[in-house]
Amino acid sequence: MRADAAPAPNNIMEGFVPAPIQSSMQCKLRAVPVHQQEDRYVQSLFRQEESAATGVRQRRTTRQISLVGHPDEVACNFAFSHLVHNLRARMTIDGRIHAETYLAAGGVIAGFAAQRALFATNNSEALRQMHIVTTQAGDKYFYGDPLNTMLLGGPDVPANERLWPLAAGGAVAAGLAQDRLPRVEDMFAHVAKSIGTENEGLPSVSPKNVPHLSPKELLRQLWPVAMTCFTGRFPAEAREYGIASTHFWPAITGHLANAQIQEVRPVLDPQTSLVILMETAIYASKLDLAALDTPPSA
Numbered sequence: 001m002r003a004d005a006a007p008a009p010n011n012i013m014e015g016f017v018p019a020p021i022q023s024s025m026q027c028k029l030r031a032v033p034v035h036q037q038e039d040r041y042v043q044s045l046f047r048q049e050e051s052a053a054t055g056v057r058q059r060r061t062t063r064q065i066s067l068v069g070h071p072d073e074v075a076c077n078f079a080f081s082h083l084v085h086n087l088r089a090r091m092t093i094d095g096r097i098h099a100e101t102y103l104a105a106g107g108v109i110a111g112f113a114a115q116r117a118l119f120a121t122n123n124s125e126a127l128r129q130m131h132i133v134t135t136q137a138g139d140k141y142f143y144g145d146p147l148n149t150m151l152l153g154g155p156d157v158p159a160n161e162r163l164w165p166l167a168a169g170g171a172v173a174a175g176l177a178q179d180r181l182p183r184v185e186d187m188f189a190h191v192a193k194s195i196g197t198e199n200e201g202l203p204s205v206s207p208k209n210v211p212h213l214s215p216k217e218l219l220r221q222l223w224p225v226a227m228t229c230f231t232g233r234f235p236a237e238a239r240e241y242g243i244a245s246t247h248f249w250p251a252i253t254g255h256l257a258n259a260q261i262q263e264v265r266p267v268l269d270p271q272t273s274l275v276i277l278m279e280t281a282i283y284a285s286k287l288d289l290a291a292l293d294t295p296p297s298a
Contacts (some may be wrong), residue, residue, distance in 0.1 A: 075232060075242030080252050082229040082241070083109070084259065090225065099264040101218070103273055103288065104203070104211035106260045107280030108219040109226045110253035114150040115285045120246040135196045141286040150250055151285060152184060161251040167277055170258035174270035182275050191282045197241050201283040203276045209268070214279045220292050226253075257281075 070076075087109075092104045118126065130144035138173075152244070153162030160166065170183055190204040201215035228234060230249060232241030244252060261273045 005215055038054035040047065072245045072248055073211065075244045076248050078232055078241040079229050079244040080255060083226060083252065083256055084287065086225050086229060087222070087256070090222065098212055099268045099273075100205075100209050100276055101211040101213060103260055103264065103276045104213070104215055104217050104280040105222055106253070106257050108215045108284035109222055110250070110257055110277070111151065111284030112219055112223060112252045112279030112287065114163065114281070115147060115287075117246050118147055124191070135136040137196070139196075140288040141195060142288070143286065147285055148188070151281060160185045161248070161254070162236055163250060163254040163257060164278065165276055165283055166254035167257040167261060170261035171270040171274040173264045176263040176270040176274070180269065182278070186283055187275065187279050191279055191286070194225045194283070195286075201280065203279040205272055205275055209272055209276065211280070215283050216287065216291065219284050219287065223292060
């Protein structure tokens with residue numbers, strides 16, 4: 001969809017004002033911290049409910065990630081709060097946010113964070129299972145079960161550390177019946193088919209619900225902001241908020257996704273929200289880091 005295409009009126013969140021972040025947000029690659037008033041949110045106030053039907057956890061967050069007693073708890077919660085506020089601010093135009101583009105922004109950050117977390121493990125056995133696919137245009141994409149597991153989780157991975165359980169839980173909490181959750185296989189297949197086409201990376205939703213920017217362009221613009229939030233070091237800010245371990249980047253971005261889906265519920269149904277977020281995440285998880293340094297085509 002063209003960037004100048006008119007959004008559907010019901011997909012604009014009126015009056016959605018970000019936290020008090022100053023004009024420095026106008027600088028394209030600059031992120032700003034959530035200041036000292038956020039300190040009170042460092043405590044783990046994360047709550048979850050277990051669904052009796054299938055065990056899908058319905059997650060509601062108040063800007064916290066539950067890592068009670070873990071050394072990274074404070075840094076991860078600061079990273080989460082900073083990412084929430086900076087993403088909202090970056091997506092806000094004239095006091096409004098286009099819901100689909102906002103979800104796609106969270107999706108690409110989550111997907112790429114999962115990839116970087118996998119590669120940071122230096123797990124030789126897992127990395128041997130990864131494959132690189134190169135298109136006729138010379139673009140490279142990563143495939144492999146270890147990468148999928150970083151997004152979907154597994155029997156040995158806590159559900160609150162992976163995107164799919166958290167995002168699906170957010171959709172259920174927003175009112176989606178569990179038997180209407182999209183099939184993971186269908187979303188992966190759609191992303192694979194889109195690569196190399198003019199609709200590369202765009203989610204399988206109605207044309208009126210397509211994000212206003214391509215997933216690759218969203219990632220190009222927002223990944224530097226995400227990295228600033230993860231490292232806890234902000235320009236012109238003396239305080240350092242701590243470095244969130246790469247191991248927990250999927251958890252941080254998964255909780256962001258959970259919150260986003262519930263947040264846009266007044267203007268977008270949770271099934272559509274979940275598809276947008278997951279398919280853009282799947283796509284971004286496959287991107288080569290070098291692609292972010294390549295200027296967009298005219």
